[in-house]
Structures are given as C-alpha cells and as structure tokens.
Amino acid sequence: MAENTNRGLFTLNGITGMLIATALLLGILFFLESNAIKVENAAIKKPYDPTIFTKDLDTVKMISKDNLKVMQKLWGKE
Numbered sequence: 001m002a003e004n005t006n007r008g009l010f011t012l013n014g015i016t017g018m019l020i021a022t023a024l025l026l027g028i029l030f031f032l033e034s035n036a037i038k039v040e041n042a043a044i045k046k047p048y049d050p051t052i053f054t055k056d057l058d059t060v061k062m063i064s065k066d067n068l069k070v071m072q073k074l075w076g077k078e
Contacts, residue, residue, distance in 0.1 A: 011017070 012020070
C-alpha cells in the first residue's frame with residue numbers, strides 16, 4: 001500500500017490553504033459591506049416615495065378595462 005508522502009505544513013491543505021481561504025472570505029466580506037454602505041448612502045440621499053404608486057390607485061376598480069390606462073399613466077407610458 002502506497003503512503004501519502006505529499007503531506008506538508010505549508011501546502012494548500014495546511015496553513016497556506018487556510019490563509020488563502022480566510023483572505024478570500026475577508027475579501028468577499030469587505031466587498032459586500034462596502035456595497036451595502038453605498039446602497040444605504042444612496043437611499044439616504046434619495047428616499048423611497050410610495051406616493052408615486054398610491055396616489056392614483058383610488059380610481060382603480062377591481063374589474064375594469066380602464067385599469068390599463070391608470071397603470072400606463074403611473075409607469076409613464078401614456
């Protein structure tokens with residue numbers, strides 16, 4: 001039976017692999033955190049305005065062909 005002679009402390013299965021995996025995970029974490037901060041800053045500068053969608057919804061009937069006209073007006077496709 002052949003022995004495994006490729007073992008080593010600084011191979012990809014040892015400390016080196018652990019350091020590469022840790023650096024990769026920290027890099028992914030930094031990327032995601034920085035994007036989350038950018039999105040939050042953009043949301044602070046231009047907050048969500050729900051009145052764009054809700055101001056004309058009082059005229060919408062449950063079953064009506066006129067609903068398409070109201071929705072096109074909301075979407076800016078008049």
